[in-house]
Amino acid sequence: MLYVLEHPELPLHNNPAELAARTLVQRRNISYATQILEGTQAWDTFISLVATTRKLGISFFEYIRDWISQIGNIPSLGTIFRQKSVLNPFDCSWMPQ
Numbered sequence: 021m022l023y024v025l026e027h028p029e030l031p032l033h034n035n036p037a038e039l040a041a042r043t044l045v046q047r048r049n050i051s052y053a054t055q056i057l058e059g060t061q062a063w064d065t066f067i068s069l070v071a072t073t074r075k076l077g078i079s080f081f082e083y084i085r086d087w088i089s090q091i092g093n094i095p096s097l098g099t100i101f102r103q104k105s106v107l108n109p110f111d112c113s114w115m116p117q
Contacts, residue, residue, distance in 0.1 A: 040071050076100055 047067065054060045073080040078094065086094040095103075 036075075043067075043071070072097060076104070 048063070054063055069083070070080050073083050076097070078100070083094050086092070
């Protein structure tokens with residue numbers, strides 16, 4: 021909890037993560053969950069992809085269509101993460117001393 025004193029660039033709350041988890045629980049409750057483990061894993065994967073593409077500003081439908089058809093217009097999520105992390109580097113407080 022005191023990391024924020026050493027690293028002032030850290031947010032003071034984790035509301036986005038809490039809201040994403042709450043959305044998943046609400047959808048699971050509305051649909052009465054899944055019948056088998058594979059269905060639960062698929063559900064979790066797609067909900068995670070929806071949230072991730074939304075945060076990155078990418079259309080989920082377009083991303084899935086591009087991935088299935090293997091067109092390659094949209095780079096992989098790992099590539100997008102690396103590109104965005106270069107633009108927002110951690111503060112110098114994370115550098116080893």
